Amino acid sequence: MKFVDEAVIRVEAGDGGSGCVSFRREKYVPDGGPDGGDGGDGGSVFLQADENYNTLIDFRFERFHMAERGENGRGRDCTGHSGKDLVLKVPVGTRAVDHETEEVLGDLTTHGQKLLVAKGGFHGLGNTRFKSSTNRAPRQKTLGTPGEVRSLKLELLLLADVGLLGMPNAGKSTFIRAVSRATPKVADYPFTTLVPNLGVVNPRPGQSFVIADIPGLIEGAADGAGLGIRFLKHLERCRILLHIIDIEPIDGSDPVEAARAIVGELEKYSPKLATKPRWLVFNKTDLLLEEELQEKMARIVSELEWTGDVYTMSAYNREGTQALSLKLLDYIQSLPAEDVIQDPDAEVEFKWDNYHQANTDSVNEDYDDDFDDDFDDDDYDVEVIYQR
Numbered sequence: 001m002k003f004v005d006e007a008v009i010r011v012e013a014g015d016g017g018s019g020c021v022s023f024r025r026e027k028y029v030p031d032g033g034p035d036g037g038d039g040g041d042g043g044s045v046f047l048q049a050d051e052n053y054n055t056l057i058d059f060r061f062e063r064f065h066m067a068e069r070g071e072n073g074r075g076r077d078c079t080g081h082s083g084k085d086l087v088l089k090v091p092v093g094t095r096a097v098d099h100e101t102e103e104v105l106g107d108l109t110t111h112g113q114k115l116l117v118a119k120g121g122f123h124g125l126g127n128t129r130f131k132s133s134t135n136r137a138p139r140q141k142t143l144g145t146p147g148e149v150r151s152l153k154l155e156l157l158l159l160a161d162v163g164l165l166g167m168p169n170a171g172k173s174t175f176i177r178a179v180s181r182a183t184p185k186v187a188d189y190p191f192t193t194l195v196p197n198l199g200v201v202n203p204r205p206g207q208s209f210v211i212a213d214i215p216g217l218i219e220g221a222a223d224g225a226g227l228g229i230r231f232l233k234h235l236e237r238c239r240i241l242l243h244i245i246d247i248e249p250i251d252g253s254d255p256v257e258a259a260r261a262i263v264g265e266l267e268k269y270s271p272k273l274a275t276k277p278r279w280l281v282f283n284k285t286d287l288l289l290e291e292e293l294q295e296k297m298a299r300i301v302s303e304l305e306w307t308g309d310v311y312t313m314s315a316y317n318r319e320g321t322q323a324l325s326l327k328l329l330d331y332i333q334s335l336p337a338e339d340v341i342q343d344p345d346a347e348v349e350f351k352w353d354n355y356h357q358a359n360t361d362s363v364n365e366d367y368d369d370d371f372d373d374d375f376d377d378d379d380y381d382v383e384v385i386y387q388r
């Protein structure tokens, strides 16, 4: 299955149905009062997180999504039907962004969570609403308001606890193979991994966490070198990052330079991501003798001025990998229960929010149901109240 983590779609909510101008006409009631019903509200468009989906590929093929419009009101006080809402199923971990304003509308992080992305139009009012003791034959109605239209960018951000970071060939995929049942391709050339992989690590029975392996980064990735930095977004929701360093690169390059490049690219991508908890993990320890290894590690740590946690492993021989997974599990379990990554200021504004209020205010307040509905003069024009 193809992994697609971005799609731009257009969502259109239904327009509100317009109100109706009509008068009661029946045998023996030639001059009945107004009986034009209100329109129905337009349907809205929602996104709903569903754990049965894991790619946005469907949205690459089907780009236009419309909810139903509301029906117009009819005579005999018939209110139009409301339009049906449209609910689009998206994978858990999807973020909805307004493509034009870049405003984040919301993150769908739990199964079943729903997010309104285009609000349906509000219904227009029929002429019945405008009758009063002074105007018994109202010719006014209001039109339904248009439904919201949005160009929407969907981004799928993987939900993993641990994210792997490092140069190509550092051994990220080898590590995820060693500790989980994920089987991403491993090879001795750069950019073996082209799309992110997830693996479930189970260091103790019944206790597990999820690890994400993403394509390697190189110097200049922020400017598009290699596969760029677009995969870094998948690390945004991780709780900790593992920076995997190849202790003995085959091309003879300096691990210190490589590590600095990675941190530089991370900072360029997002200063916030750069402050996430991060551990250094030296890989390929089997290539060096113990003494050499200690010496080299000490040099790298001091040159990087690194004061955080340091681990060593040989992912290939599965040495140190189990110990590292246990450390990760303990660390994750020591964190407070998931702080839901929702921006508290993320109040989404919809254009027609105030319309209902404004409209009902314009309806005559001395509306009185008991007065005599009959009227004589039915020859003037219908007045449409425009409020847009």
Ligand SMILES: Nc1nc2c(ncn2[C@@H]2O[C@H](COP(=O)(O)OP(=O)(O)OP(=O)(O)O)[C@@H](O)[C@H]2O)c(=O)[nH]1
Pocket: 166, 167, 168, 169, 170, 171, 172, 173, 174, 175, 185, 186, 187, 188, 189, 190, 191, 192, 193, 194, 214, 215, 216, 217, 283, 284, 285, 286, 287, 313, 314, 315, 316, 317
């Ligand atoms: N000797 C040794 N080789 C290793 C070790 N871990 C990985 N390798 C080798 O390093 C090469 C690259 O490993 P990968 O796991 O594909 O590296 P990666 O970081 O996923 O690389 P990209 O997907 O290209 O970013 C492969 O040839 C592995 O066999 C190790 O612990 N010791």
Ligand SMILES: [Mg+2]
Pocket: 172, 173, 174, 184, 185, 186, 192, 193, 213, 214, 215, 216
């Ligand atoms: Mg890889």
